[in-house]
Amino acid sequence: MPIVREFTLPDLGEGLTGAEVVRWLVEVGDVIAVDQPVVEVETAKAMVEVPCPYGGVVTARYGEVGEERAVGQPLVTVAVSPEPGTDVPGLGGAAENERPLVGFGVAEGGKGSRRRRVGVGVGGGSAPVVTQPAPVVEPLPVRTAIAVISPLVRKLAREHGVDLTAVAGSGPDGLIMRADVQRAIQPVATPAPATVSADAEVVPLRGLRRTVAEKLTRSHHExxxxxxxxxxxxxxxxxxxxxxxxxxxxxxxxxxxxxxxxxxxxxxxxxxxxxxxxxxxxxxxxxxxxxxxxxxxxxxxxxxxxxxxxxxxxxxxxxxxxxxxxxxxxxxxxxxxxxxxxxxxxxxxxxxxxxxxxxxxxxxxxxxxxxxxxxxxxxxxxxxxxxxxxxxxxxxxxxxxxxxxxxxxxxxxxxxxxxxxxxxxxxxxxxx
Known part of the structure; x- marks a missing residue:
């Protein structure tokens, strides 16, 4: 029988107590490797990709994009094989499938096929487990490399629906900069204010801005x-x-x-x-x-x-x-x-x-x-x-x-x- 492991937001160090979900890197049904990043979060200090210590099938995700998760709250649950060669319902044994769970063997295709989707059933109050028999496991298609380094640039593009593959980078070697995305935003959409109350825009303090506000307030008072x-x-x-x-x-x-x-x-x-x-x-x-x-x-x-x-x-x-x-x-x-x-x-x-x-x-x-x-x-x-x-x-x-x-x-x-x-x-x- 598979074991469903719950992976919680770890202590990211330096006194940080939580982080905001910026982007999910996996979906329910994906097969992931040990220490594969599953979510990108923004702490009060930096953008961080959080790796999961379990290899197996993602059975649930917790937290929507923009939601704050505290240290110790669950991020994902993963159905893992209790030991090498043990069958996991829905995947079969390593010999039967010839695609062992990532983390307990080497998947075909190396890094390019680490992320694969399989059918899973999502249960009610308890953590979901894999229930569908022997699905076809296929690697995701190879994606075009995008010349962008900054996670903030990627986040800006996501928020405004900009396809980075269609953006020409103005940086060194075609690197996509923030200004390139901003130029592409104009014909796409105009972002709405976070919250409008009467004649004022109310912008929630999150991540870095909230930490700065708290720190400066404490400094001023203390x-x-x-x-x-x-x-x-x-x-x-x-x-x-x-x-x-x-x-x-x-x-x-x-x-x-x-x-x-x-x-x-x-x-x-x-x-x-x-x-x-x-x-x-x-x-x-x-x-x-x-x-x-x-x-x-x-x-x-x-x-x-x-x-x-x-x-x-x-x-x-x-x-x-x-x-x-x-x-x-x-x-x-x-x-x-x-x-x-x-x-x-x-x-x-x-x-x-x-x-x-x-x-x-x-x-x-x-x-x-x-x-x-x-x-x-x-x-x-x-x-x-x-x-x-x-x-x-x-x-x-x-x-x-x-x-x-x-x-x-x-x-x-x-x-x-x-x-x-x-x-x-x-x-x-x-x-x-």
């Missing part, structure tokens, strides 16, 4: 944050960067990488700012947790909105290595392929809002971190340089900190050191 700021002459920093990038075969060093290097040096001088506050069960602060490693988060714009990827152990990386890791994580953010681990665990955040053409900001801290450095746009301004008025490249630096971890003197010392490194980048040599 952390007594203070922001200080200073203008700095970045002319010399730009000159140093130009010198670094003169090497013809070396990777280019970005301004973000230089500011990341400055942050690491400043935190070495002021380690109390690389910390978080421990609370007791009543929410009362009881201890300061000072982190020995600098896990540097940085704000990056993605198709899912603003995300904060984390560079692990930034204090161990050279400026060039910092630049490479920042570039890798930024590319993953734009592609929508950041993992939950790459989006959590930060101890300090660098926020370059100058890319939006603004000078300053008073951001909310990325809970439970205690500090964030903000960098405004670098623009030409009149500046007194060596006793004379001159046109210099000036930026505004802002520093937001948790007043529970330090006083204003420490925060001011941190920001002044950062500004000094921007104006006289040779100071960084003392920290290398």
């Amino acid at each position: 952390i007594p944050a203070v922001t200080v700021w200073v203008d700095a002459d970045a002319t010399e920093l730009l000159a140093v960067r130009a010198q670094m990038n003169q090497a013809p075969d070396a990777p280019k060093v970005s301004l973000l990488a230089l500011f990341a290097r400055i942050c690491v040096a400043a935190l070495a001088r002021h380690p109390e700012l690389n910390s978080s506050v421990d609370l007791d069960a009543n929410g009362t602060p009881v201890a300061l947790r000072r982190h020995t490693a600098v896990h540097l988060g940085f704000a990056a714009q993605s198709e899912r909105g603003l995300v904060v990827p984390v560079v692990r152990d930034a204090q161990q990386l050279t400026t060039e290595q910092l630049g490479a890791e920042l570039g890798r994580l930024t590319a993953s953010a734009r592609a929508g392929s950041l993992t939950p681990a790459e989006l959590t665990g930060g101890t300090f955040t660098l926020n370059n809002y100058g890319v939006f053409g603004v000078d300053g900001s008073t951001p909310i801290l990325n809970h439970p971190e205690a500090a964030m450095l903000g960098v405004g746009r670098i623009t030409a301004k009149p500046w007194v340089h060596e006793g004379e008025l001159a046109v210099r490249q000036v930026t505004q630096l802002s520093f937001t900190f948790d007043h529970r971890v330090c006083d204003g003197g420490t925060a001011g010392g941190f920001l002044r050191f950062v500004a000094d490194c921007v104006e006289r980048p040779g100071m960084l040599l003392r920290q290398l």
Whole structure:
């Protein structure tokens, strides 16, 4: 007799408690392999394909597209053979069918025929089991490869009924980008608002947006944050960067990488700012947790909105290595392929809002971190340089900190050191 196994949404790590169903990768009646992805979900951190640990026949699915599933709630049930060679009603034995259950043998055709449909009966209150005798098992037809990487692009196409096989990609090697799908959407359909109440559109907070809202609300209510700021002459920093990038075969060093290097040096001088506050069960602060490693988060714009990827152990990386890791994580953010681990665990955040053409900001801290450095746009301004008025490249630096971890003197010392490194980048040599 077959055994019906229930596969529940697993703990996806990093404190995540649930996920939203984005796309089902299997249907009832499909034969699946061990560890074959069965559903694509969106967590508060990333898009994830969830593999099932059982091989056999899918007998039921739980959760519609757009529905939230909590960790521990069922996703699918699978009829599996109790041991190799054992008959499963509706499939017969391995010898009879010559197509053993995937997971207990090798299916014909390799990967291309992993997903196959067979007839199944769906029961009432209990988990359904396979009941129909000896159906014909056929592989699905081979599908045309689609040049698209981002799951967000695929999701956008699904929501608007766009056939990706008919879309010409504008990216490298014909890669289909979000803009390509958006151009195809216009003649197809105009999406309706989620909910309309009187004269207002009500959009449910889900996935990343809901998590961001909850985190920012908690940060605002829990952390007594203070922001200080200073203008700095970045002319010399730009000159140093130009010198670094003169090497013809070396990777280019970005301004973000230089500011990341400055942050690491400043935190070495002021380690109390690389910390978080421990609370007791009543929410009362009881201890300061000072982190020995600098896990540097940085704000990056993605198709899912603003995300904060984390560079692990930034204090161990050279400026060039910092630049490479920042570039890798930024590319993953734009592609929508950041993992939950790459989006959590930060101890300090660098926020370059100058890319939006603004000078300053008073951001909310990325809970439970205690500090964030903000960098405004670098623009030409009149500046007194060596006793004379001159046109210099000036930026505004802002520093937001948790007043529970330090006083204003420490925060001011941190920001002044950062500004000094921007104006006289040779100071960084003392920290290398």
